[in-house]
Amino acid sequence: MSSSISNSAITAVHQVDEHRDDGASKLGMWLFLFTELILFGGLFLVYSIYRLMNPEAFAAGSSHLDVSIGAINTIVLITSSATVAISITAIQLKRKKLAINLLLVTILAAAIFMVNKYFEWGHKFELGLFPGGDAFNVLEGGEKLFYVLYYFMTGLHGLHVIIGAALIGWVAWEVKVGKQTHDNFAFLENAGLYWHLVDLIWIFLFPLMYLIA
Amino acid sequence: MTENNSTASHISYLEETGGRSGIFKWILSTDHKRIGLLYLYSIATFFIVGAALGVMMRLELMNPGQQFVKPSTYNSLFTLHGVIMIFLFIIPGIPAVFGNFMLPILIGAKDVAFPRVNLLSWYLYVIGAIFALSTLVFGNGPADTGWTFYAPYSVNTETNVSMSVMAAFVLGFSSILTGLNFIVTIHRMRAPGMTWFKMPLFAWSLYATAWIQLLATPVIGITLLMIFAERLLGVGLFDPSLGGDPILYQHMFWIYSHPAVYVMVLPAMGVISEVVSTFSQRKIYGYKAIAYSSLAIAFIGYFVWGHHMFTSGMSGPARIIFSILTFLVAIPSAVKVFNWIATLYGGSINVKAPLLYALGFIFLFMIGGLTGLILGALATDVHLHDTVFVVGHFHYVMFGGTGFAFMAAIHYWFPKMYGINYNMKRATSAFWTIFFGFNVMYFPMMVVGVMGMPRRYFDYLPEFHIPNFISTIGSWILSVGLLMMIGNLIAAFRKRKKAVDNPWNGKTLEWSVNTPPTLLNFDEIPTITKGPYEYHEQ
Amino acid sequence: MSKEPHTNHIVSFSNQLKVWIALLLLTWLTVTIAYIDFGNLTLSIALLIAVVKSTIVLAYFMHLKFDSKILTVFLILVIVIFAVFIGLTFFDYALR
Numbered sequence: 001m002s003s004s005i006s007n008s009a010i011t012a013v014h015q016v017d018e019h020r021d022d023g024a025s026k027l028g029m030w031l032f033l034f035t036e037l038i039l040f041g042g043l044f045l046v047y048s049i050y051r052l053m054n055p056e057a058f059a060a061g062s063s064h065l066d067v068s069i070g071a072i073n074t075i076v077l078i079t080s081s082a083t084v085a086i087s088i089t090a091i092q093l094k095r096k097k098l099a100i101n102l103l104l105v106t107i108l109a110a111a112i113f114m115v116n117k118y119f120e121w122g123h124k125f126e127l128g129l130f131p132g133g134d135a136f137n138v139l140e141g142g143e144k145l146f147y148v149l150y151y152f153m154t155g156l157h158g159l160h161v162i163i164g165a166a167l168i169g170w171v172a173w174e175v176k177v178g179k180q181t182h183d184n185f186a187f188l189e190n191a192g193l194y195w196h197l198v199d200l201i202w203i204f205l206f207p208l209m210y211l212i213a
Numbered sequence: 214m215t216e217n218n219s220t221a222s223h224i225s226y227l228e229e230t231g232g233r234s235g236i237f238k239w240i241l242s243t244d245h246k247r248i249g250l251l252y253l254y255s256i257a258t259f260f261i262v263g264a265a266l267g268v269m270m271r272l273e274l275m276n277p278g279q280q281f282v283k284p285s286t287y288n289s290l291f292t293l294h295g296v297i298m299i300f301l302f303i304i305p306g307i308p309a310v311f312g313n314f315m316l317p318i319l320i321g322a323k324d325v326a327f328p329r330v331n332l333l334s335w336y337l338y339v340i341g342a343i344f345a346l347s348t349l350v351f352g353n354g355p356a357d358t359g360w361t362f363y364a365p366y367s368v369n370t371e372t373n374v375s376m377s378v379m380a381a382f383v384l385g386f387s388s389i390l391t392g393l394n395f396i397v398t399i400h401r402m403r404a405p406g407m408t409w410f411k412m413p414l415f416a417w418s419l420y421a422t423a424w425i426q427l428l429a430t431p432v433i434g435i436t437l438l439m440i441f442a443e444r445l446l447g448v449g450l451f452d453p454s455l456g457g458d459p460i461l462y463q464h465m466f467w468i469y470s471h472p473a474v475y476v477m478v479l480p481a482m483g484v485i486s487e488v489v490s491t492f493s494q495r496k497i498y499g500y501k502a503i504a505y506s507s508l509a510i511a512f513i514g515y516f517v518w519g520h521h522m523f524t525s526g527m528s529g530p531a532r533i534i535f536s537i538l539t540f541l542v543a544i545p546s547a548v549k550v551f552n553w554i555a556t557l558y559g560g561s562i563n564v565k566a567p568l569l570y571a572l573g574f575i576f577l578f579m580i581g582g583l584t585g586l587i588l589g590a591l592a593t594d595v596h597l598h599d600t601v602f603v604v605g606h607f608h609y610v611m612f613g614g615t616g617f618a619f620m621a622a623i624h625y626w627f628p629k630m631y632g633i634n635y636n637m638k639r640a641t642s643a644f645w646t647i648f649f650g651f652n653v654m655y656f657p658m659m660v661v662g663v664m665g666m667p668r669r670y671f672d673y674l675p676e677f678h679i680p681n682f683i684s685t686i687g688s689w690i691l692s693v694g695l696l697m698m699i700g701n702l703i704a705a706f707r708k709r710k711k712a713v714d715n716p717w718n719g720k721t722l723e724w725s726v727n728t729p730p731t732l733l734n735f736d737e738i739p740t741i742t743k744g745p746y747e748y749h750e751q
Numbered sequence: 752m753s754k755e756p757h758t759n760h761i762v763s764f765s766n767q768l769k770v771w772i773a774l775l776l777l778t779w780l781t782v783t784i785a786y787i788d789f790g791n792l793t794l795s796i797a798l799l800i801a802v803v804k805s806t807i808v809l810a811y812f813m814h815l816k817f818d819s820k821i822l823t824v825f826l827i828l829v830i831v832i833f834a835v836f837i838g839l840t841f842f843d844y845a846l847r
Contacts (some may be wrong), residue, residue, distance in 0.1 A: 023819070024326045024401040029392045031824050034829045035431045041833045042465060046450065048837060049461055049844050071782050075775060081535035082771035085762070085812040092761045097799035131448040141449075141456025150450040152439070189814075196813045203804045211785040400821075428832055464840050515832050519839065531843040 022186040029190040032199050036160075038087025040201050044154050047208060050149065061146030063213035064129070069120050071208035073113050074202065080109030082126055084168065084192040094182045103172035106195065110165035117158055121151075139158040150209055162179060164198045167191040225632065225729040229633030244732060249314030250630070251335050253623075256302055256310060257699075260293035263297040264695065266290055271654070271688040273671055276680050287671035288357035289372070293349075295360030296377060300384045301342055303615055304473060307480035308426075309338070309391055311622045312419045314630060316395060318723040319413045321404025321741060324732045326397035332389050337387035344380035348373040359669060361470070364451035364462040368443045369523075375444050378437040385430045385437075388476070392426030395419050399689055404722075406741035412498065413721045413745040417504040418483025421511040425472045425479075429515070433469035436462065450601035460525055470571070475514040477611060478578075479507055482486060482549055485571045488621050489553045491719040492568035493560025496746040499552040506545035513542045520589050524598045532591055539589035544581055550575060563717070568641035571620035573648050577613025581606060584659065599669075602662025608655045620698065627702065628712035632729040634706040646694030654687030721745050760817040770811045777804050 051058045087102035128135035129147060136147060171191040174180045180188045226246045230238040239251055247445065270290050273280045282290065313331065317324050325331050348355040352373030362381075367374045399420050403412070440449045440462075449455020451462040482503075490497040519527060519535030527535075553575055558686055562568070584606040587593050597603065628634055657680035662668075666677045673681065715724040722745075726734055774822055781800040810816040815823050 021326070021401055024397050026818070027822070028327060028330075028393055028397045030825065031396055031427055035389050035393075035427055037829060038428055038833065039431035039435050041836065042432045042468075042825050045837055045840060046439070046461060046465070049458070049840060050456075052804070052841070052844055053458065054456075067782065067785070071778065078771065078774045078778065081808060081812055082767060082774075085770075086764060086767045089764055089767055131446055132271060144449060145456045148450055152442060152448070152450070156438075162789055193813055199812075200805050200808055203808070204798075204801050207781055207785070207794075207801050210841055211781065211797050212794055213785075428829060432836070460843075464843070468836055468840075479777045515835055516839065519843070528846040530846045531839070534839070534842055646838075 011075045020184070020186075022189075025186050025190060026193075029193050033193060036197055036201075040153075040156070043149070043156070043183070044204065044208075047149050047153070051146045051212075054145065057140060057142025058146045059213050061143045062210060065150070065210050065213075066120060066123075069116055070206050073116050074206050076109050076113050076116070077199045077202050080113075081196050083109070084195045088185065088189060088192055089183050091175065091180065091188060092182055099188075100172055100175050103168050103175065106168050107165050107172070110161050110168070113161055114158060117154065130140050141194070153205060154209070157198070157205060160198050160201070164191075164195045167194055218563055223727065224731060225727065226732050227631070229727055229732045241326070241332075242334050245313050245317050245324050245328065245331060246630075246730060248331050248335055248702070249310050249312075252305060252309040252313060252338070255335075255339065255342065256306055259297050259301040263294055263302055264692065266297070267296040268688050268692055270294065271685040273641060274673070274680070275685040277675050277678055279671055279672065280627070282671065284671045285354075285357060288359075288669070289355040290530075291669055292356045292359050292377075293345075296345055296356070296381070298611075299360050299473075300381050301338075301345065303477045303611055304384075304388055305338060305391070306477070306615065306619055307484060307622060308395070308419055308422055308476075309335075310619075311415075311484065311626060312391070312395060312480060315566030315626065315723055316398060316419055317402070318726060318730060318734050319416050319721055319734065320399060320402065321407050321722055321739050322402035323399060323735065323738070326401055327394050327395045331394055332708075334387045334390035334394070337383055337390070341380045341382075341384035341387060344376055344383060346379075348376045361466060362437070362440060363454065363466070364443070364457075364459045367440055368452055373589050375441055378440050382434055382437045385434050388426045392423035392430075395423040396427065399423075400516070404738050404741055408741075410501065411741055411744050412504075414482070414486035414500065414503050414507075415483035418479045418486070418507045421507040422476050422479045424510050425476050425514060428477075429469045429472035431483075432465060433473075436465040436469070439465075440745050460522070460527065463522050463525055464518070468515075471518035471521065472511075472514045474610070475510055477615045479510060481574065482507070484618045484622045484625070485553060485574050486549075487719075487721065488567045488571040488625050489556050490746045490748075491717050491721075492563045492565060492571070493557045494563070494718065494748050495556055495560040496744070496748055497552065498555035498558075499548070500746070501554050502548055506548045509545040510542060513538070513545070516710040517542055517589075520594070523591055523594045527576035536589060536591040536594075540586065543582065543586055543589075550579060550582075565624075565646055565717070566635075566637060569641065569644045569648075570617050570624060573644065574614055574617040574621060577609050577617060581609030581611075581613055584609060597662060599667055600662040601658045601666045601668050604668050605655050605662055605686050608658070608675065613651060613655070620644075623702070625717070626723070627705070628716050629723055629728055629730070631705070632712050633705050633708075634710045634712045634716070635702050636708075639697065639701040639704075643694055646697055647691060648694075650687050650690030650692070650694050652687070654691050657681070657684040657687070684721035713745045720747055760814070762811065762814075764818070766811070768834060773807060774804055777807075 083102040083105045087099040087106070090096075090099040090102060116128060124147075125133070127133075130136055130151070131144075131148060136144065139147070168191055171180065171188050174187060224246055229244075231242055233241055239247055242248070253487050267592070269282070270287065273290075287618070289363055302614055314321075352375075353371045355372060356367070356374045356377040357370060357372045358374055362374060362378055369379075382392075382526070399416060443450050443452065449457045451457040451459050453459060486503055516538045517535060519531055520539045523532050523536070553571075565606055584602070588597055588603060588606055624635070624640060661677050661680040661684075664677060664680075666673050666681075712728055714726075714728045717724075722739065723730075725739070772789075777800055779831060781797055781804075785793070809826070815826070
């Protein structure tokens, strides 16, 4: 008897769960993005203070970064942001196949971004420009700080690229199996928001790291 | 659905197992009420651990000279006491326990917006707690930096700071998720007719708190990650020998940790607003002023962190600006105190344990707040910085304030949460013991602090002996009082005296639902037409 | 926020492509301009372009322009609070 009552109560809870509120999940996603913005904001704060204290050293450090790799990665990320945005248009217009393909292009772009990053970091490591490396150890304090921040900020950003790509992969699968449809695509929208955030942070990282020399 | 309700409506959430048994009906349930109780049990456990560490510190300080712990052990004691009390008790405290339990009911909702995220945040809390306690066993002993983890010492010390900062990081994530959930819940799930200004003030205070949790916590997250990276990889973000600036660490730390004290105290103020109104049977005086002052405190709270750093080498103009801004934050706090007193004035006051704790809050928080102004004033702070006076002030605000509000809340909502009554007489005598012991313990700290005794030392000069001795005696009285209170609440489960639906004649929604509430709180979501405190004026 | 389930607004393919091209042009601009010496203004110009780019991303790709205005209000609040963090910290460092 008691189990039948509890089962009915479970169904009731399920009905509550299934009472969809896309507005709530979108608001929740935005609030989460705010925490991400402030998280990176803290790093930008540290960056700006140390740059204020060591302007020449930061310019010198920046001049050793490869602007073309940075610019290519910027283009890659902007393009991937566009493909996610267009995939939402596609799903709204019930063009499922196109939506999936655009999401796959996004993941490809994330991979290109990370490969570029790998070569960029790898090159620095060969030169000994990493904490503890020979070339790093002879730098003066300000330039050390620049490199540490460079690794920390682009590293944390890269982590977000990986998480974002995984999310996009998951949502692409959901589109494929029909869990995301033209009138029910909150997860796609939220994963897209997360991906745009990754782009947004790079939009600031790129000039602050590469273009201040 | 309706027929389900007719059968299920009188099954309380405590009897509703969701088909699970044993511990699983707790740790797998996404019911906001069960999660609230999960938090209550875990938080109460850590409170007892933290309090025991505090009593040990007081024992060491009872007489000058080494009593029974080594100096390094004492350093670990106050660090662990701080980390546990701050991150495991007082920050999650009221929002995670009473916010989770009451917020959906207060605004006429069946649950929070994201029940599974809510459960996740409890799991994160437990993981963080395990991290924090694991430093007792793993590595070179618990951190000895103080709960502030100031660089560069936190980067250089051998003790297990890495694990402690990761604990704080995970706990911060838990706190963010709770705040996120509350904001969305309040925006999207209010019952029909529950406009913003018909919300109970506890909900308002949780809303303001949630914004601080959301926007300040990531700063400590990234700061602690930097400390972690610095220890792990030797990268000098705050180490002056590698080009970093330790004062920047202090900025980053207090950008979070000052707003965090409002995470601790704002929900407490919300509880007091509820209790004061109910126990004087009067509409709260200045409802909107209290609601707005919560938002104002949350907002101004972001502007004042520098007052923790007056003696650290900050620029002169910055110190003056932070000092002025600090005085601003006292205004909305005082607005609340005046409003509570005005609410009591002319009310039919029912002196029961919840009100006693609330009055204790008002009295002790006023002492704490006013000593805060002494510390916020640049000139006096230079003298008092890092003395025991700060410790006294902080405990008056946090324990006398938030701690008493927590106890007010548990005595206020206990009958609703469990459907049983506690012994009122014993609750009252426990209150007076706690109140007396509290003042005997912490007031001497203010005195000895003004005399110049520095904080965070295991030993002191002989002239500080008498206040320290009195303070230690106070810690025993306080401990006895706390044990009386806890024992009284536990005894209620043995006696099981059934509680009525509305024992205090409260007007907010939680008193209109079953005792204990059903799984979905309401048989039918109510339509709200009245404000939250509509008492007939005598 | 409105109680309707969704932003039913559909951004057309052509508009999305226009936004994409605008962002690419701005990227080109910021790289090109970086090689011109503006002295102290270099950083400000780079940041200004970044702000324009991010506003475009927020408004179009992230739908803020079409969503409930409360999201924009919250975002502005976040930016204000972040500006407070930066501003008050600079009061210390710039005036030492």
